[in-house]
Amino acid sequence: MGRNHLRVLSDLRETELAAVSDQDSNAMAAASEKYGVPGFLSWREMLAKEQLDALVVAVPTRSHCEVGVAALERGLHVLVEKPIAYTLEEGRALVEAATRAGKLLAVGHVERFNPAVRELRRRVAEGELGRVFQIHARRQGPFPARIRDVGVVIDLATHDLDVMSDLVRSRVDRVYAETEQRIHTEHEDMLNALIRFENGVVGVLQVNWLTPTKIRELSVLGERGLFLVNYLTQELTFFKNADVDHRPDAKRDLQSVSEGEMVRFPIAEVEPLKLELESFLQSIDHGRPVEVDGEAGLRALELALAIITSASEARVLQGGALEVRPSAEKPRRRSQES
Template identity: 45%
Template sequence: MKVAVIGTGSMGQNHVRLYSDIPNCELVGIADQNIEQTAKLCSLYGGRAYSDYRDLIEKEKPDAVTIALPTFLHKQATMDCLDAGINVLVEKPIAKTVEEAKEMIAEAKRVGKVLQVGHIERFNPAIQQLKDRIADGHLGKIFTIHSRRQSPYPGRITDVGVASDLATHELDMMRNISQSEVTTMTAEVSKVMNTDNEDIVFGLLRFDNGILGILDVNWVTPTKVRKITVTGENGMFKVDYLNQTLSFYSNFAAEQNETKSEWFRTKFGVSEGDYTSFRVEKKEPLRVEIEAFLQCCRDNDTPLVTGEDGLESLALALKIVECGNNCKCRR
């Protein structure tokens, strides 16, 4: 399978590195306006350098591409690739606007090609194990999902705010874990970095199955924090995305009662229990994501993260910003 990468920012460079190392695919080209950097990457990993991705499409005719351009360029590049019969893995957020995302999804369906969105945490081994344990009933009924995604300010991103760049990851994760859609939300946002876009987002979401989601995302923390906790009847799961760890804090009261519907109504419904750290086989999530994408291309199958998933996360992120800016309840 012939593959290519369009965009050589930090994520694009990682896609280049991994494509060059994955068996049964050939990196045929890399495109970016920064031709110096593109040529350097080609010398390290193979393929031919292009300053215009349209030339790459015409001359190399790849079977699949990663699009890792600035967000406002996602739609046009994706449409051009799909029109040329190329499968697309587009980095998140899927697009700048909901309308653009819908056009991309419609085009992928029209031409019958794969459109996968780069919500990388779906492929994190700790998250995959978490999902398996929740599906097995380890947690019982879920009450809350609390997501924290915090970072120093990324000077490389100027066209979107922290909601589109970081919160989309956690919104996708909340939808994926809850297996439900958001019905209501409240939010607060702040701009503290002298930019046009939000740097801090706090959100409270209610899903249609009753689960509460708590979103805590910013670009003003001087260290990376990537954590999610899921609390339910039988205890609380905690995932550290960065270290790929999964732990469980059990509810001792639940362990002592056979009739769950009764014990939780009593004052003894929750008490501290055992702490368990599960073994997680660590893998690079981006590699797992790319390998899954390529397999979908070979099989013409539905990807784990569809265009519709990317659309929903983007729509929620934009709605949170709108809500934070306009929906104020004052005393």
């Protein structure tokens, strides 16, 4: 992910790429030469020697807190890749460090910046779907050899948990999940989860590293029809319920459902990472809050950890039980009495 940040930042106007750090000497040297900036094997040395305004933290999850807190304490604004941290305790430490320093902390939940998702959010907020019943996310694809420190819940599902929470705008009531470990040596590589929000919306989450084609879809079902987002093509399609009056002032009393008109909305394609980085830098320039802050990052991580616990302990988590284990370590399955 760090390579993508470098690529996009180098092309942004009124932004100066100042330095790069990577523990891999070959990667560091290549990036330093390509972008014409100083390169460091040690991020600590980079922070000590370079005059920086902001830092993008795209290191392994276990190091997010250490690097991010150090940068904030030096007076830098920070964008940390998702998940915000490896544990809730570390995530809170990042949020607290940003508050103490009076600096911005953004979390890289990049799907929030997908143009199709942004348009979906606007239309749902304006009531075009009526009452929302269900949100179903599918994030599936081949196994990535690069991922070793976390499983699909932390690495992938946090994207959709963040988008779901942002769309639903309701606290979670209960969670149940099933995971499987087929290829990954340490963590889960398949997830199926159900999430019940307090406002009655049901979230369905299917995530894996076992599918031989890349699928990135989000559907939102409501009384007036179904919105479908294709993250990859940035398409937003609306399948109307023909048995509902779609006029803005029409009475909403769902009696039946039948197949109606399909509408595909025009979306201007833009790389979500570009929009994310532009938003972060504009927040710095104009002194305004970031779009995805540390609290949003904590909510996504807390829900992800609840999912891991539910799957490991084979039980529904509800109410206070949602305040779960403080880290992404794979919990041991509970022994069952015979």
